[in-house]
Amino acid sequence: MKKQLSKSIIMASALMLASFSGSLLADAAGDISVSDAYVRATAPGQANSAAFMTLNNGSMHAYSVVDAEGHAAKAVELHTHINDKGMMKMRRIDKIDVPAHGNVMLKPGGHHVMLIGLKQAATEGDSIHLSLVFNDGSKKMINVPVKNMQMGAMDHSKDEHDMHKPAPKKMDHGHMH
Amino acid sequence: MNKLHIAIIVLTLGIVLGWIASTLMPTSDKPIALPNVIASAPTGGDFSLTSADGAFRLKDYRGKVVLIYFGYTFCSDICPTNLALMSQALNSMTDDELTQVQGLFVSVDPERDKVATLKKYAQHFHETMQGLTGSPAELAEMATRYGAAYRKVEGESEGGYLVDHSSNTYIIAPDGSLHAILPHATPAQEILKVTRKLLAES
Numbered sequence: 081m082k083k084q085l086s087k088s089i090i091m092a093s094a095l096m097l098a099s100f101s102g103s104l105l106a107d108a109a110g111d112i113s114v115s116d117a118y119v120r121a122t123a124p125g126q127a128n129s130a131a132f133m134t135l136n137n138g139s140m141h142a143y144s145v146v147d148a149e150g151h152a153a154k155a156v157e158l159h160t161h162i163n164d165k166g167m168m169k170m171r172r173i174d175k176i177d178v179p180a181h182g183n184v185m186l187k188p189g190g191h192h193v194m195l196i197g198l199k200q201a202a203t204e205g206d207s208i209h210l211s212l213v214f215n216d217g218s219k220k221m222i223n224v225p226v227k228n229m230q231m232g233a234m235d236h237s238k239d240e241h242d243m244h245k246p247a248p249k250k251m252d253h254g255h256m257h
Numbered sequence: 258m259n260k261l262h263i264a265i266i267v268l269t270l271g272i273v274l275g276w277i278a279s280t281l282m283p284t285s286d287k288p289i290a291l292p293n294v295i296a297s298a299p300t301g302g303d304f305s306l307t308s309a310d311g312a313f314r315l316k317d318y319r320g321k322v323v324l325i326y327f328g329y330t331f332c333s334d335i336c337p338t339n340l341a342l343m344s345q346a347l348n349s350m351t352d353d354e355l356t357q358v359q360g361l362f363v364s365v366d367p368e369r370d371k372v373a374t375l376k377k378y379a380q381h382f383h384e385t386m387q388g389l390t391g392s393p394a395e396l397a398e399m400a401t402r403y404g405a406a407y408r409k410v411e412g413e414s415e416g417g418y419l420v421d422h423s424s425n426t427y428i429i430a431p432d433g434s435l436h437a438i439l440p441h442a443t444p445a446q447e448i449l450k451v452t453r454k455l456l457a458e459s
Contacts, residue, residue: 120337123381125374128333128416155415161335167406168335168441169421172413188338189442195333196416229337231344231382234445 108214111139118227130192144175147213154197299404301435306389309376323429329366344382345445360386
């Protein structure tokens with residue numbers, strides 16, 4: 081009887097260990113990489129800003145970002161824009177899907193991480209720590225540089241559609257469970 | 258006369274008196290209807306709004322090309338995107354051209370956007386740009402004539418209300434007429450082209 085009990089305890093522990101290590105091996109935070117992330121620098125009097133980035137999912141699992149967190153602003157929310165016959169509607173959303181073997185772009189005019197009530201102005205050269213929370217509970221810490229929008233005279237050698245985007249840049253990112 | 262008759266007379270009198278009172282009430286107590294639908298045939302025209310430096314009257318800007326963008330500083334993406342494009346167009350102009358051009362940011366959120374803030378905000382995009390706002394009634398009247406729409410949306414975000422808004426850039430010719438309406442995210446090159454064409458014609 082005693083032997084049986086200890087056997088089942090060992091079994092249960094083994095199962096727990098297996099599932100735990102399984103989550104270490106494959107979770108959204110590990111499977112998804114973040115590139116081209118930036119926070120738009122704020123103008124004086126502008127209390128809010130937004131973070132944009134590309135989420136790349138090389139795995140066979142579809143994931144969703146379900147929340148974002150950070151201490152740089154009073155509230156950090158997932159938002160999107162809807163262009164309804166010329167009316168721009170910014171709305172809070174519950175999640176941003178990242179398809180298996182695919183990517184999703186958070187970009188101006190579309191999905192973004194909204195930073196509401198920045199505790200200090202977002203200035204070029206600064207960086208803002210954010211965590212992305214995924215549907216499997218895993219979290220990914222990212223350090224997002226602040227970029228000025230290009231506002232200088234137009235450079236005619238460049239594609240005009242890229243003028244208001246900062247130069248793409250790969251970034252380092254943390255990984256947290 | 259029985260009690261029922263008296264009751265009916267009192268009730269009728271009450272309704273009539275109530276109706277008279279309501280029609281005599283000053284209309285300014287009524288909430289201002291925001292232009293929440295984009296007008297189909299905007300006419301533009303003169304307007305007077307407020308900046309940190311006092312009244313801004315469009316009629317004082319005859320001879321200049323005036324560029325107008327409607328938005329609010331709470332806007333984290335749409336407004337800065339379009340103002341950066343206007344900024345880029347202004348930064349591509351010669352000093353001589355700049356003396357004949359005026360960029361304006363009109364806040365449709367006077368509740369939160371004060372003129373002192375709007376001045377700094379607008380100047381961030383270009384040193385010559387002016388930030389304006391007005392009373393809700395002034396803004397609604399002017400925006401309607403320009404075909405700009407906006408609508409307050411409560412309860413979407415922890416940061417307070419949001420404002421749905423149209424995102425066009427309006428180009429006023431040197432004679433004060435509404436010349437062109439450029440849609441959201443029109444490239445700076447296009448803003449520059451339209452402005453230069455007007456300057457060349459004037």
